[in-house]
Structures are given as C-alpha cells and as structure tokens.
Amino acid sequence: MIKKICSVCKKSFNVHNYREKTARYCSQKCMGSDKNANWSKSRFKNEHKGWNKGQDSRIEKRCKICNKLFKTYHNRVKYCSYKCYWNSKEYRGVRSNNWRGGKSFEPYSLEWTRELKEIIRQRDNYICQLCRKKQGKRAFDIHHIDYDKKNCNEKNLITFCHSCHMKTNTNREYWIEYFKKITNK
Numbered sequence: 001m002i003k004k005i006c007s008v009c010k011k012s013f014n015v016h017n018y019r020e021k022t023a024r025y026c027s028q029k030c031m032g033s034d035k036n037a038n039w040s041k042s043r044f045k046n047e048h049k050g051w052n053k054g055q056d057s058r059i060e061k062r063c064k065i066c067n068k069l070f071k072t073y074h075n076r077v078k079y080c081s082y083k084c085y086w087n088s089k090e091y092r093g094v095r096s097n098n099w100r101g102g103k104s105f106e107p108y109s110l111e112w113t114r115e116l117k118e119i120i121r122q123r124d125n126y127i128c129q130l131c132r133k134k135q136g137k138r139a140f141d142i143h144h145i146d147y148d149k150k151n152c153n154e155k156n157l158i159t160f161c162h163s164c165h166m167k168t169n170t171n172r173e174y175w176i177e178y179f180k181k182i183t184n185k
Helices: 028-033 043-047 082-087 114-123 162-167 172-183
Strands: 002-005 012-015 059-062 069-072 141-144 157-160
Touching: 114 141, 114 157, 141 162, 157 162
Parallel strands: none
Antiparallel strands: 002 012, 059 069, 141 157
C-alpha cells in the first residue's frame, strides 16, 4: 500500500501499488466534486470515437419504415429503432419463421371456456407440467397436446406456465410425441 494525498480535500489515503499512477481521490464524493476534472469529456470518449483514430466509423443509413436518417456500425441494419423493426411487415405472416399456415387464426371450439381452463388448472394442482413451477398472480396457460384447437377433451389439455407454453409452440412433432409418452395415450 502507498500513501497518497487527495486532489480535492488534501487528506491522506492508502492505495494499492497498481493504482499509484491513477488514484487521485480519497472517495467518490471528492471525485464528483472536483471542479478541475471535465467528466463530460472522458478519456474513453476522446480517444475512442471510432476505430479509425478518432474518426466516427459508423455508416449513415435511412430507415425503411420512417425514412429517418440514423447511424449504425453494421451494414445489414435496416431500421432506426425496435419500434420500426416491429412495425415492418418483413418478418410477419408467411415470412415469419414460426408460420404454421395460419393456425393461430383458426377458431376454438365452443367447449373452450374459462370454466374448462380452470378445471384443467385445478386438476394439475396449479403447477406447470413441464418446469413444475407453481402458479402466481398470472393464471397459467392451457395447452392442447395435439395442437388441435377443436379437441377440448380433458386428456388432450395440459397446464403450462407462459414460458413453457412458448417453448412448446416450436418443434411441434417432438412435443406431441413427448406428451403422448408422459400421458400414456
């Protein structure tokens, strides 16, 4: 340990050897109150504006949705913000990786009611049947094992937390086989 003098309050303080050259303050309070330090222009901002010796290496592009100019480091970026990205129709509907031929637009059967869902949750003791998490404030989702919205047979329904329900919406063939083994259909 080495003794140093604070630049602001002039008190003595101890620092490790490796901080001998960089330590100037005894506390964060003194560091924040140093009127001689210009914190808005930090060493990082001055020395590393871009990768090309202080030049800004970002590319100026125009957003495909709102037509606003923006800067980016990557040439593949097409949108100025997440809002514009989600408003684009590029990854919706048929172009989406999760497209299943419009299955989400198919109507449920008349048997699909709040009472039926509550019966299934009660049957499964308000526990997610995949991760075994207990239901909290948000009611758990009820999942159709065979992915057929019209089949509301109690043996075809199972309780999931929202996270597990999202997992089971991809790779459907795997999940159908998995749940058939578990439920012994």
